[in-house]
Amino acid sequence: xxxxxxxxxxxxxxxxxxxxxxxxxxxxxxxxxxxxxxxxxxxxxxxxxxxxxxxxxxxxxxxxxxxxxxxxxxxxxxxxxxxxxxxxxxxxxxxxxxxxxxxxxxxxxxxxxxxxxxxxxxxxxxxxxxxxxxxxxxxxxxxxxxxxxxxxxxxxxxxxxxxxxxxxxxxxxxxxxxxxxxxxxxxxxxxxxxxxxxxxxxxxxxxxxxxxxxxxxxxxxxxxxxxxxxxxxxxxxxxxxxxxxxxxxxxxxxxxxxxxxxxxxxxxxxxxxxxxxxxxxxxxxxxxxxxxxxxxxxxxxxxxxxxxxxxxxxxxxxxxxxxxxxxxxxxxxxxxxxxxxxxxxxxxxxxxxxxxxxxxxxxxxxxxxxxxxxxxxxxxxxxxxxxxxxxxxxxxxxxxxxxxxxxxxxxxxxxxxxxxxxxxxxxx
Amino acid sequence: xxxxxxxxxxxxxxxxxxxxxxxxxxxxxxxxxxxxxxxxxxxxxxxxxxxxxxxxxxxxxxxxxxxxxxxxxxxxxxxxxxxxxxxxxxxxxxxxxxxxxxxxxxxxxxxxxxxxxxxxxxxxxxxxxxxxxxxxxxxxxxxxxxxxxxxxxxxxxxxxxxxxxxxxxxxxxxxxxxxxxxxxxxxxxxxxxxxxxxxxxxxxxxxxxxxxxxxxxxxxxxxxxxxxxxxxxxxxxxxxxxxxxxxxxxxxxxxxxxxxxxxxxxxxxxxxxxxxxxxxxxxxxxxxxxxxxxxxxxxxxxxxxxxxx
Numbered sequence: 181x182x183x184x185x186x187x188x189x190x191x192x193x194x195x196x197x198x199x200x201x202x203x204x205x206x207x208x209x210x211x212x213x214x215x216x217x218x219x220x221x222x223x224x225x226x227x228x229x230x231x232x233x234x235x236x237x238x239x240x241x242x243x244x245x246x247x248x249x250x251x252x253x254x255x256x257x258x259x260x261x262x263x264x265x266x267x268x269x270x271x272x273x274x275x276x277x278x279x280x281x282x283x284x285x286x287x288x289x290x291x292x293x294x295x296x297x298x299x300x301x302x303x304x305x306x307x308x309x310x311x312x313x314x315x316x317x318x319x320x321x322x323x324x325x326x327x328x329x330x331x332x333x334x335x336x337x338x339x340x341x342x343x344x345x346x347x348x349x350x351x352x353x354x355x356x357x358x359x360x361x362x363x364x365x366x367x368x369x370x371x372x373x374x375x376x377x378x379x380x381x382x383x384x385x386x387x388x389x390x391x392x393x394x395x396x397x398x399x400x401x402x403x404x405x406x407x408x409x410x411x412x413x414x415x416x417x418x419x420x421x422x423x424x425x426x427x428x429x430x431x432x433x434x435x436x437x438x439x440x441x442x443x444x445x446x447x448x449x450x451x452x453x454x455x456x457x458x459x460x461x462x463x464x465x466x467x468x469x470x471x472x473x474x475x476x477x478x479x480x481x482x483x484x485x486x487x488x489x490x491x492x493x494x495x496x497x498x499x500x501x502x503x504x505x506x507x508x509x510x511x512x513x514x515x516x517x518x519x520x521x522x523x524x525x526x527x528x529x530x531x532x533x534x535x536x537x538x539x540x541x542x543x544x545x546x547x548x549x550x551x552x553x554x555x556x557x558x559x560x561x562x563x564x565x566x567x568x569x570x571x572x573x574x575x576x577x578x579x580x581x582x583x584x585x586x587x588x589x590x591x592x593x594x595x596x597x598x599x600x601x602x603x604x605x606x607x608x
Numbered sequence: 609x610x611x612x613x614x615x616x617x618x619x620x621x622x623x624x625x626x627x628x629x630x631x632x633x634x635x636x637x638x639x640x641x642x643x644x645x646x647x648x649x650x651x652x653x654x655x656x657x658x659x660x661x662x663x664x665x666x667x668x669x670x671x672x673x674x675x676x677x678x679x680x681x682x683x684x685x686x687x688x689x690x691x692x693x694x695x696x697x698x699x700x701x702x703x704x705x706x707x708x709x710x711x712x713x714x715x716x717x718x719x720x721x722x723x724x725x726x727x728x729x730x731x732x733x734x735x736x737x738x739x740x741x742x743x744x745x746x747x748x749x750x751x752x753x754x755x756x757x758x759x760x761x762x763x764x765x766x767x768x769x770x771x772x773x774x775x776x777x778x779x780x781x782x783x784x785x786x787x788x789x790x791x792x793x794x795x796x797x798x799x800x801x802x803x804x805x806x807x808x809x810x811x812x813x814x815x816x817x818x819x820x821x822x823x824x825x826x827x828x829x830x831x832x833x834x835x836x837x838x839x840x841x842x843x844x845x846x847x848x849x850x851x852x853x854x855x856x857x858x859x860x861x862x863x864x865x866x867x868x869x870x871x872x873x874x875x876x877x878x879x880x881x882x883x884x885x886x887x888x889x890x891x892x893x894x895x896x897x898x899x900x901x902x903x904x905x906x907x908x909x910x911x912x913x914x915x916x917x
Contacts, residue, residue, distance in 0.1 A: 380809075
């Protein structure tokens, strides 16, 4: 297959030029400037990509695909459809399924489902502790053999600091990244939105920023003490970012990701009590959002990940206090990244690195680049199209997006995974 | 008067002029309750549904009497706990109620925001009778009415609201309303019972009750819930009473014409001593009486000919 005359942007190789890509047997064979002569390609598929932008396939290192156990919210197949439609070719799926992915049989079950779906690459994260109960370490080594790429009790913190210490050491033993959900549950208590003037006004119980920050501080201290890496997921506050910046400056092996919704929305989105904007961590203040945007520019933030968290309409229709936390995001991850480029003045190369080469390096997986010899995971977008998110275009089983009705610039036209076209925009 | 609101969810959404109109109209509705036949045909044929998902004595009774004095039919439904605990969404629950074709739903709910969402989803009027820690607009209106009845105005008055501000929807609605009508509000509570970000409300905040007492025209005491003790918002009732309870020595420091209010129900011996509730300074029972008149006014505005779409 050939992709012809596209603007090719690959942060992994710092490439940004107009040219052609040659794909053979699921791998990138060559990437060349347009001036290079085109060989005879009569028998090969050619995508005419004039005016289009071509990126390495997007990696989403934080998603909940809900299978096994919560198939009424989402399953591996519908999650794969959503990913493909969003230009995401690699999805790391979290372990809080039912049963929890804390042993190799569950890992294998998910991977079998992914193969059946046959669309994008699904890489499971295993649980840190058995049953995500924070008490006994899970079978990280056996799960790694079965195919996990990281460990996380996401949805919950590992509360016991001594277990957290052992978990970091044990994960490092197997070369697995530990993805930490930072939340002091005693402090966040019954909270459902960011604690502050607005929560007091709306009469909703608040989640203090400190509930996140004390755990971020704890994790960086334990990481420093053990010299084991830790990855802080869905960072949402200015204070957390400050702690991470200082830790990085001291050489502590800490990395972090933020979500598109924390970058593009703030707590004022909750004025109408829209449960689609209820998530953990909660949308924070305008000042926090600004700090996160600055964190992108300064490079403290390593990754943007969706925290795709599908919930059924019946669940989100409940009272704000009792509706579950979470928003879907697989289809809006890349559009959000493009918005950061178009509307916030961030370099395309820079924002793309946060969803391609950076997560690939952190997880130690292949992909995330267009380097010859790599997996042929490629996302092609039309940068000139404006489109508005509506429920009928959402491929997930659940429709709980805080971006419904929002207009984005830049539309996915092709998603190629492992050399196969897994998504093609209607009419193309 | 043309009334442009379908729902009454919060005092925040009312203009000063609208609040003043309500308070003015309430006086003529109050007169109806003094007649021998306490009933007018204004809302004949209208159906009012009272949905109370939290226990209530005064508010529910008050709304029901108000509706009946205007000849509306009332249906009342008391549910303990939220619809969620019964396994259905609030939308499911109200869809059943909608089958009765009500003209108005009066709802009290344990969680903030649900009345607002219902109002947006349903064609009939929704009146918020208290939602979570959010707002209790009709209580604030009757409180303001009672103040105006005594002082003739709110402009320039000094009002202290004392107690569990954090968990009080009454405090929120009153702060918004009283400020709109030109009063100066001081919130008094231990730091643990003050909402985070309270500075943004444009009020004075103090944790020291005694020094402000001589300047106040109105002291409104809020109910302190005993379960807050276990949640570590304060130590015990004995200590709370010493610092934030209204007793005789404190009453003696009040201005000669200053009054005491309480939205009820009160905890005798905690935030207020029993004898004080019945003292001449207390307008606590006037508040209840005025509640009927204010709610008649609101039902008239939201259900009567004054409403335009």
